[in-house]
Amino acid sequence: MSTPVVNQAWKAMTRAEREQFDEDGFLLIPGALSADEVDYYQAAVDGVYQKASQSGGLAADGSLHLLSAAPNCPELATLLDHPAVFGYVWSMLGWNTHVYHSHIDVHPKLAERKPFWWQWHQDGGRQNREIETDPRPRMSVKLAFWLSDVSRPGRGNLTVVPGSHRTNWLVGPPSRGIEWPQPEGAVQITVNPGDVLFFDRRLWHARSDNYSDVTRKVVFVGYTYRWIAIRDEVADLSERPWWNSLTPVQRQLLGTVGDGTGDHFWGHFPDTTPLYGELAARGLLDPEHPPLIP
Numbered sequence: 055m056s057t058p059v060v061n062q063a064w065k066a067m068t069r070a071e072r073e074q075f076d077e078d079g080f081l082l083i084p085g086a087l088s089a090d091e092v093d094y095y096q097a098a099v100d101g102v103y104q105k106a107s108q109s110g111g112l113a114a115d116g117s118l119h120l121l122s123a124a125p126n127c128p129e130l131a132t133l134l135d136h137p138a139v140f141g142y143v144w145s146m147l148g149w150n151t152h153v154y155h156s157h158i159d160v161h162p163k164l165a166e167r168k169p170f171w172w173q174w175h176q177d178g179g180r181q182n183r184e185i186e187t188d189p190r191p192r193m194s195v196k197l198a199f200w201l202s203d204v205s206r207p208g209r210g211n212l213t214v215v216p217g218s219h220r221t222n223w224l225v226g227p228p229s230r231g232i233e234w235p236q237p238e239g240a241v242q243i244t245v246n247p248g249d250v251l252f253f254d255r256r257l258w259h260a261r262s263d264n265y266s267d268v269t270r271k272v273v274f275v276g277y278t279y280r281w282i283a284i285r286d287e288v289a290d291l292s293e294r295p296w297w298n299s300l301t302p303v304q305r306q307l308l309g310t311v312g313d314g315t316g317d318h319f320w321g322h323f324p325d326t327t328p329l330y331g332e333l334a335a336r337g338l339l340d341p342e343h344p345p346l347i348p
C-alpha cells in the first residue's frame with residue numbers, strides 16, 4: 055500500500071508544548087499533514103463514505119460516524135504513528151500504549167435544522183462514573199486529523215471549553231434534548247486541512263452542526279495504556295490482506311503484539327513491545343518522565 059507519509063525524525067513534545075497542553079487541555083498542530091497526504095487520506099475517507107452510502111451505512115442526515123478507523127479503512131493505518139504528531143502521544147502516555155477507540159467522521163451540510171441535542175462530553179465512557187478522583191485522571195489522549203476546510207465557525211467545528219479538563223462536572227440540561235446555552239468559555243476550533251488537534255480526553259467537547267456548504271471530514275484516533283481494553287475492532291486483524299504492510303508499531307497500536315497474555319499488556323515485556331524498541335533506538339526514552347523510564 056503506497057503512502058505519501060514523508061519520513062521525518064521522531065521528536066518528543068517540548069516543555070512549552072507540555073505546559074500549554076496542561077493548561078488548555080489541547081494543542082493545535084497546524085500543517086501536520088502535507089497537501090499530498092491530505093489528498094490521499096481524503097480519497098480513502100471518500101471511498102469509505104461512498105461504500106457506506108451504497109450499503110445503507112449512513113445516518114438519515116447523510117453523515118457517517120464509523121468506528122475502528124484503520125480496520126475499516128487500512129489506508130489510515132499510517133496516521134496511527136504519523137511522525138509529525140505521534141510524539142505527542144508517546145510523550146504523554148509512554149511506550150505501553152495502543153489505540154482504544156477511533157472513528158471516521160463525514161458530515162455534509164445539514165438540509166434542515168436539527169433538533170437540539172446536548173453533545174458535550176468527556177471521552178472515556180464509564181471511566182467518568184467509575185473512577186472516584188477529582189479531577190479524574192487523564193487515561194487517554196486523542197488526535198483529530200482534519201481533512202477538510204473547517205477554518206471558519208459554522209462548519210461542524212469541534213467545540214471545546216479550554217482548560218476544562220480538570221473539571222469533573224459541566225453544568226448542562228437535565229436531559230440532552232432540552233435546549234441549553236453553550237457552556238461559558240466554549241470556542242469553536244478552526245482548522246485547515248492537514249491540521250491536527252491533540253487533546254486530553256477529559257477536555258469537555260462537542261461536535262457542532264454543519265450548515266455550511268463544505269462537507270466536514272475528520273479522523274479521530276484515541277490512545278490509551280495497553281492495560282485498558284480496546285473498544286475498536288481487534289478480531290482477525292492479522293488475517294487481513296493489508297496486515298503485512300503495517301510496521302510493528304502500527305501492529306502494537308492496533309492491539310496485536312505480544313503473546314496475548316495480560317502480562318504483556320501490563321507492560322512486563324518492553325523488549326518485545328515495538329514502541330519501546332523504537333524509542334530506545336532513537337534515544338527518546340526519558341528517565342525524567344515515568345512512562346518513558348528505560
Ligand SMILES: O=C(O)CCC(=O)C(=O)O
Nearest residue numbers: 159177211212260261274
Ligand atoms: O466530531 C466531533 O467533532 C466530535 C468528536 C467527539 O466528540 C469525540 O471525538 O469524542
